[in-house]
Every structure is written in structure tokens, then in C-alpha cells.
Amino acid sequence: MPVMTLTLVAICAVLFIFGVPIAVALGLASFLAVAIFKPVPDLIIMPQLFSEASVSFTMLAVPLFILVGNLMECGSIGKKLIDWVSSFVSWMTGGLGVVNIVASMIFGGISGSSLADTATFGSILVPRMVDEGYDRDYSGAITMTSSCLSVIIPPSILMVLAAAACNQSVSRALAAGVGPGVFLTLTFMIPNYIICKKRGYGVKRPFRLRVFLQKTKSCMTAIMAPLIILVSIFSGAVTPTEGAGVAVLYILIVDGIISRNLSLKNIWTCVLKTAELTSVILLIATSGSLLNYVINFEDIPGMLLRVLTSVPGGRYGFLVVIILIMIAIGMTMDASPASIIFSPLFMPAALALGIDPSHFLIIMIFGLAIGLTTPPYGVCIFSTASVTGVPMQKLIKESLPFYAVMIVTYLLVAFVPAISLTLPTLLNL
Numbered sequence: 181m182p183v184m185t186l187t188l189v190a191i192c193a194v195l196f197i198f199g200v201p202i203a204v205a206l207g208l209a210s211f212l213a214v215a216i217f218k219p220v221p222d223l224i225i226m227p228q229l230f231s232e233a234s235v236s237f238t239m240l241a242v243p244l245f246i247l248v249g250n251l252m253e254c255g256s257i258g259k260k261l262i263d264w265v266s267s268f269v270s271w272m273t274g275g276l277g278v279v280n281i282v283a284s285m286i287f288g289g290i291s292g293s294s295l296a297d298t299a300t301f302g303s304i305l306v307p308r309m310v311d312e313g314y315d316r317d318y319s320g321a322i323t324m325t326s327s328c329l330s331v332i333i334p335p336s337i338l339m340v341l342a343a344a345a346c347n348q349s350v351s352r353a354l355a356a357g358v359g360p361g362v363f364l365t366l367t368f369m370i371p372n373y374i375i376c377k378k379r380g381y382g383v384k385r386p387f388r389l390r391v392f393l394q395k396t397k398s399c400m401t402a403i404m405a406p407l408i409i410l411v412s413i414f415s416g417a418v419t420p421t422e423g424a425g426v427a428v429l430y431i432l433i434v435d436g437i438i439s440r441n442l443s444l445k446n447i448w449t450c451v452l453k454t455a456e457l458t459s460v461i462l463l464i465a466t467s468g469s470l471l472n473y474v475i476n477f478e479d480i481p482g483m484l485l486r487v488l489t490s491v492p493g494g495r496y497g498f499l500v501v502i503i504l505i506m507i508a509i510g511m512t513m514d515a516s517p518a519s520i521i522f523s524p525l526f527m528p529a530a531l532a533l534g535i536d537p538s539h540f541l542i543i544m545i546f547g548l549a550i551g552l553t554t555p556p557y558g559v560c561i562f563s564t565a566s567v568t569g570v571p572m573q574k575l576i577k578e579s580l581p582f583y584a585v586m587i588v589t590y591l592l593v594a595f596v597p598a599i600s601l602t603l604p605t606l607l608n609l
Contacts, residue, residue, distance in 0.1 A: 182478040188213040188471070202517055203460055207467030213474055241340050241350075243458035244424030248431060250450035252287070255435035255442050259304055260402035261286050267395035270385040274376025276309045278369055280319075281326045285365045286406055288330030298327045298560050302567030314381045320570035321578035325586070326368055327560050328549040331515070333361035334410060335427075338545050340420060341461075342519040345468065346527045348537045350420045351413055352609040356538040356600040360546060360593045367589045371581035401434045414607050461516055468520040481528045488529040495533045499543065499594050502526060506544055510551015514559070518548055539600045546590050554583065 188209045195205035261283045269278045283305070302323050309319040331338045334354035343353040376382055396403065408430060413423040436442040475481065491497040505526075509518050523544060530540040552560045555576060565572045593599050 182475075182480060182483070184213050184217045185475055185478050185480055187216065188474055201460075202514055203463040203467055206471055206517065206521075207463065210467060210470035210474055214470065241335070241421040241424040242337055242461055243454055244421070244428055245335055245337050245340070246457055246461075247450060247454040248424065248427045250453050251428070251431045251435065251442065251447070254446045254450055255431060256439055257402040257405060257431065257435060260399040262305055262308075264395050264399035264403060267392045268387065271387045272373070273384070274372045274382050275384065276305070276312055276314065276382055277322050277372040277376055280305055280309070280322050281329075281365055281368045281372065284323075284326040284329045285333055285361060286403075288333040288336070288361070298323060298563040298567060302564050306568045309382075312381075312383050314376075315379075315578075316568065317570050317574040317578045318375065318379075318381070320564050320568040321575050321582065322368075322372060323568070324560050324564040324575055325553050325579050325582035326365075327564075328553050328586070329361055329364060331549045331552065332357050332364065332542075332546060334358060335413070335420060335423065336545065338515055338519045338548060339541060341465070341516060342523040342541050342545060345472075345520045346524040346537070346541075348527075348541060349609065351416075352538045352604045353541045354420060355414055355604040355607055355609050356542050357545070358603050359599045359601075360542055360589075363593065363599055364586070364589050367585045368582060371585055375581065401438070405430060405434075414609070464517045465520055468517060471521060472524055475525065481525055484525060485529045485532055488526070489532050495535060496595070498529065498533055499535075502530075502540075502543060503547060503590065503594055506547025507550055510548040510557075511554050512557055513551075514557070515548040515552055518551075519545065536597060536601055538604055539597045542600045543594050546593055550583075550586050550590065553579065553586075 191209035191212055192205050195209060196202070200208070262279060265279045265282045265286070266275070269275050269282065272278050302320065306316065306319040306323055310316050330336070334357045336354065336357055339353050339357055340350055343350045405427070409423050409427045412418045412426055413420055418426060432442070432447070436447065488498055488501065491501055493500070506522075509522060523541065526544070527537060527540065531537060552558050555561065555572075561572050561575055564570070565575060
């Protein structure tokens with residue numbers, strides 16, 4: 181009987197009921213469980229675990245990518261991406277909806293943050309869509325749902341956290357997100373086309389090569405940002421952490437020095453916001469390390485391994501169970517602690533069943549990405565509602581067709597590993 185783990189869970193539940201933040205609840209419950217049961221005589225193990233989790237070189241990528249997202253939110257790169265994508269998709273039915281989806285994919289290739297996506301496109305693109313005849317509710321819904329692309333397309337902050345938590349290659353895991361991210365981008369366009377055609381949304385503009393080339397030239401600095409980041413990481417020239425540093429430096433040079441769209445005050449504000457969010461994530465990571473120590477001490481992963489590998493249907497039955505679990509977790513828990521806590525719990529069973537670890541991480545993160553945009557906990561719902569002024573109930577109602585597409589795409593990604601693994605295999609990662 182895993183008494184220490186059950187005690188930890190019970191303390192956590194009580195703290196949650198009283199509204200204690202999840203990072204504090206995890207850390208305090210883990211500390212109390214270790215202090216009460218003393219699995220080792222010397223409690224010096226606790227500060228050691230906290231220290232090891234907080235000084236990881238891989239974890240350094242997280243604040244850097246958060247800073248990238250904040251700098252992009254304040255600067256001009258988000259607007260330039262919108263202008264460039266508009267120049268070659270405005271001829272389509274629901275053109276600005278397509279712009280929203282594609283720009284979210286490209287934006288995610290720089291920031292790795294869904295919240296930065298909703299803040300940027302909610303404030304810039306939603307008003308433009310409303311001016312072209314789109315309902316504000318629909319504009320907010322497509323902004324909210326497409327923001328999940330930012331944590332699937334590399335460099336995903338959640339993917340970095342999950343890969344680091346279970347000692348998997350961060351570069352390979354990030355590369356595995358490209359295929360599912362592009363695939364979801366394309367499938368999002370289907371309900372957008374049907375809805376916009378039915379409701380008569382948008383104004384079609386003929387494609388003009390001259391305009392496209394002009395926009396490409398004027399927006400080149402924004403277009404180059406994701407290419408520089410991803411090529412430098414996947415080529416092996418830099419680690420994901422170093423790639424995050426390259427991204428920060430690039431945006432500071434382009435938007436701060438060359439374009440002068442970022443003032444020192446803007447940069448300082450971005451640094452403060454980054455420090456605030458990073459402190460929360462690092463507290464989650466350090467609390468998670470103590471939690472993982474407890475559950476590993478009582479061999480909870482071994483118990484889960486025996487249970488999950490005996491699920492009827494073998495590998496496919498296991499994947500169905502994991503999909504349901506990850507959607508449920510994503511809908512009820514913050515994605516950052518979920519990626520840190522559950523990745524090492526479920527990974528042993530996946531490896532025992534012969535599932536590629538990078539593919540399995542994509543399955544987990546995809547489920548959490550869906551949870552970012554779904555009630556009751558989806559943080560992107562609250563963010564989009566705040567930025568656009570659309571009530572949450574209306575956002576959710578307008579998002580139903582996109583939820584359906586996300587679920588279908590999720591199943592295809594889970595059961596067709598080639599969607600995730602083709603690029604990592606080609607790159608020999």
C-alpha cells in the first residue's frame with residue numbers, strides 16, 4: 181500500500197479545496213509526506229532535489245522562450261506575420277480566419293506560448309476580422325482554438341518541460357511536434373471554410389504576386405525568426421536552450437535596435453513578466469521533483485506499468501486510455517505541472533509497449549493543448565475572453581466545430597506515428 185503517496189494526494193486535495201495555488205500545494209504536500217514518513221533518515225534530500233530541478237541547463241530554455249513570447253507581444257513581429265500571411269491567403273473563403281490559423285502556427289514557432297498567441301492575435305487580428313464582417317464571437321473562438329498550435333509546434337515550452345522531466349531528447353521531441361502541428365493547422369481550415377462560406381464572412385481579395393513579394397521583403401525579419409530558431413536547433417548547431425537565447429537576441433536586435441519598436445521600458449516590462457511566470461514554473465518543477473521522488477520511492481510508476489500494460493487491446497488499448505486521461509487532465513489542471521508530473525509516470529509503460537518516446541510525448545502534450553482551450557480550466561479561454569471582450573460561454577459555443585477537428589486530429593496523430601516521427605527520423609535526431 182503506497183501510504184506516503186496516498187497521504188501526499190490527500191494533503192494536496194485539502195490544499196486545493198482551500199484555494200492554495202497548485203505549485204505551493206504540490207511542494208507543501210510533498211514536503212509534509214517526506215517529513216512525516218521519513219523514507220530516508222536525513223531530510224537533506226529535499227533541498228538537494230529542489231536544487232537539481234532548478235539548475236538544469238535544459239530548464240533554462242523555459243524562461244528564455246517565455247521572454248521571446250513577451251517581447252513579441254510588445255513588438256512588431258506579430259503584426260508583420262499577420263500582414264505577410266494575409267498577402268497570400270486573402271483570396272480564400274474565410275481568408276482572415278486562415279490568417280489567424282497560419283499566423284498562430286508561425287508565431288508558435290518562435291514563442292512556444294499559447295497565452296502570448298491569444299494576447300497578440302486577440303488584440304491585433306480580432307478587430308481586423310470584425311471590420312471585415314466576421315462576428316466577434318467567431319473571431320475570438322478561432323483565435324482561442326488555434327492558439328493551441330503554439331504548444332505543439334516547436335519550440336513548445338510544454339514539450340521542453342515534459343522531455344526534461346523524463347530524460348528524453350528535447351531536440352527530438354521538438355522535431356516530433358512539426359508534423360502534428362502542420363497537420364492540425366490544415367485541419368483547422370476545414371471548419372473555418374465551411375462556417376465562413378455558410379455565413380458569408382470576410383472579403384476576398386485576388387492574389388497579387390507583386391503585393392506578396394513586397395510584403396515578404398518588408399516582413400523578412402519576422403519570417404526569418406522561426407527559421408533561424410528551428411534550423412539552428414535541428415541542425416545541431418545549438419541546443420534548445422541556446423536556441424532560446426538566439427531567439428531572444430534576434431528579437432532584441434530586430435525590434436529593439438533596428439526597428440526601434442521595443443523601448444527600454446517595454447523590454448523591462450517583458451523581463452518582469454517573464455520573471456513572474458518563470459518563478460511559478462520553477463516552483464512547479466522543484467515541487468514536481470520532490471513529488472516524483474515520493475512516487476518513485478513507492479514504485480508508483482511500476483504499479484502503473486503493470487496496470488497500463490495489461491489494458492485490453494495492447495498498445496492501442498493503452499493509447500486510448502492515455503488519450504482519455506490526458507484530455508481529462510488538460511481540462512482540469514494547469515498544463516505546466518501536468519507535463520512535469522505525468523510524463524515520467526506514464527513513460528515507462530509506453531516504452532514497455534514499444535512506443536517511441538518522442539511520439540508518446542506528442543500524444544501527451546497534444547492532450548494538454550486541447551485542455552488549454554476547453555472548460556473548465558482552459559487558460560486560453562480566460563485570456564481570449566479578457567483580450568477580446570467575448571463572454572466565455574460564446575467562445576466555447578463557437579469553438580465546438582474546432583474542438584471536433586482537434587479530437588479527430590488527435591486520434592490520427594496518436595494512431596499514425598509517422599505523422600510525428602517522419603521529421604525526427606529524416607534529421608537523425
